[in-house]
Amino acid sequence: MSLTFFKSEMMSIDTSSLVDKVEESLVALLRERKLGVGDVIPKEIELAELLGVSRTVIREALTRLRLMGLIESKKRKGSVITSPDLFGMMSKSMNPHILDQDTLKEIFELRLVLEIGIADLLFHRVTKEDIDELKQIVADEPPVTQYHIFNIDYEVAFHSKLYEITNNQTLKKFQKMLLPVFDYVHHSGLLKKQSLLRTFVSHKDLVDILENGNPEKFRNGMRDHLENHFARIFDFS
Amino acid sequence: MSLTFFKSEMMSIDTSSLVDKVEESLVALLRERKLGVGDVIPKEIELAELLGVSRTVIREALTRLRLMGLIESKKRKGSVITSPDLFGMMSKSMNPHILDQDTLKEIFELRLVLEIGIADLLFHRVTKEDIDELKQIVADEPPVTQYHIFNIDYEVAFHSKLYEITNNQTLKKFQKMLLPVFDYVHHSGLLKKQSLLRTFVSHKDLVDILENGNPEKFRNGMRDHLENHFARIFDFS
DNA sequence: ATCTTTGATATGTCATACATAATACTAATA
DNA sequence: TATTAGTATTATGTATGACATATCAAAGAT
Structure with a gap:
């Protein structure tokens, strides 16, 4: 037998745990029964x-499904299927202090991509009401100084409203999750300092x-x- | 005591399970010790x-952290902290058959947003090599017919390469995760049929x-x- | 008929034992 | 001495059984 044979054998060895398999089985089961x-x-x-496994394993697998937002468990009632919350779980690991710097910067970029x-x-x-609301938000903003020092609260209020207008909940949740990271990166020393070259297109614009x-x-x-942000990204490397 | 008092009492009762608390404690612990x-x-x-809890509870909590990609567990070695894979978990629930229709459509939109x-x-x-590679991909594509029937494989190859050029791994992973959903929505009856009005900007363009x-x-x-896709989205409602 | 109590039920938590795999250690062999 | 084979150790993985707790439903009291 050749070495490559052994290698391919090695590769094909199932390294997944019992719980992994049960997890898959459960998902398959749900789909099968069209639940x-x-x-x-x-x-x-x-x-x-x-x-054919212990309740422990089942429970761990169910825990995962629950974590994915696929099911909800109630005492006495049992577990019921729910619409999975794609970002519920993700947002837990979306902790700026835990993520590595590269990822943080990438998330920063991701936000810019979305907004454009x-x-x-x-x-x-967009509706007439949305426009009015945006105008109101802009009106409440403090006057933009020459140095374009923006207040993060107003910044968030304005851009959040934009996401809201898209009427895309997934997008909205995504943005909500990205927010703290964006804020963190913005204030951390991860990117080059703001250059403040000129006045840009304003919210009002x-x-x-x-x-x-x-x-x-x-x-x-x-x-x-967003030129300011882009400049910081591109200047870094 | 008024009713509202009771109500507020009720509301403030901690409904989270032991495991929930332990999970938080663990994350806090990690950050505290600057691990x-x-x-x-x-x-x-x-x-x-x-x-002060049983190993069962600890294990369930650790399972969650592991699921978040925050730790990895090895027999004999214990659990080590890893850089969380933001999308590893998410991609599990990113199953077209499980997600509800609204979410599916929203993800479809999300992809369009990203590409633009x-x-x-x-x-x-972008580098010279990237351009060459893209040209090669385009050259391999079958001639675009008047009816713009696109081959999903070439479509994927081209657009995947674009994401690659961004050199943003997070973005790339995100796209990879979205792909099957996009494919599913595209072929399912969720959106209006393709209108095929005219020839659009091609990959070569x-x-x-x-x-x-x-x-x-x-x-x-x-x-x-992407006009074709946008038309399907906007025509739906 | 309405409210209260009680019991049944399914998940939540705990404790313990054993299985398994990876590492460290030891001893045998060249 | 160095290398290997075997063995012990250790931490996670799996299994089992028991009890706790919350919730619902039916029986019982008002």
Whole structure:
């Protein structure tokens, strides 16, 4: 037998634990039985018998599903299937103090990408009320000084509202999760200091574009509005 | 005592389970002790004693951390802290068959947002080799017919390469995770059928823009390239 | 008929024992 | 001496049984 044979054999050895397999089995089971949101799944002991493992393993597997937001467990009632919260879990590990620097910077970039990319969604879904609300937010902002020192609260309020307008909950949750990281990176020494070269497209300008312009203009406006951040990214390396 | 008193009492009752608390305690513990990637954490029994709970509870809590990608457990060695894989967990629940329709559509949108938003990253980081590779991919594609029936494989190859050029691993992983969902939504009856109105900006056009144009042109080009998808989204509701 | 109590039930927690795999240590062999 | 084979140790993985607790439902009291 050749060495490569052994290697391929080695590679194919199942390194997953029992719980891993049970987890898969459970997901498969749910799909098989076409169980949807709201349906209760068999109780732990039954599952243990069905799959031929101990309740401990079942419980660990169920814990994972619960963690994924796939099920919710209630005493006496059992576990019911719920619509998975994609970001519920993720947000727990989205801790700036734990993430490494590279990832942090990448998340910073990700936010910029999103803000520019949502232009079309915005224009298609924005309402008169949204425009009014944005105007109100802008009106409440302190006057922009020459040095463009922005208040993080107003910054968040404005951009959060934009995500809201997209009417895309997934996107909204995603942004909410990214926020603390963005804030952290912004204030940490991870990126080059702000250059403050010139005055950029303001929030007010963006609202104007959203009201009277088109997606293309908005993308360019947003790109310019974020120039400060982009400059910090690109200057770093 | 008034009713509202009772109500507020009720509300403030901690509904979280022991495991929930232990989980928080553990994360706090790690941060407190300033444990970084690679450090081993105390063994399960020690943690059980330290926090005054059974090993079962500790294990469930550790399972969660492991699931978050915060730690890795090895027999005999114990558990060591790892750099959390933000999307490792998420990708498990990113199962088209499990997600509800609204979320699926939102993810579909998310992909479009990303592709348009990455223009600046692309232009800042693209190399001559990348351009060549893209040209090669395009050259291998079958001729685009009038009806714009695209082959999903070539589609994926091209767009994946774009994400690669951004040199943003987080973004890349994110895209990889979104792919199956996008594919699923594309083929499912969730969205309106393709309208096939006209010929759009092709992959080749995009490469040209990336080579000779600027971010703004690329964003517009990509927007046009994706017009088909956007039309399906916006026509739905 | 309504409220209270009680009991049944399924998950939550605990304790213990054993299995398994990876490492460290020891001893045998060249 | 160095290398290998075997053995012991150790921490996680799995199994089992017991009890705690919360919730629902039915029986019972008002």
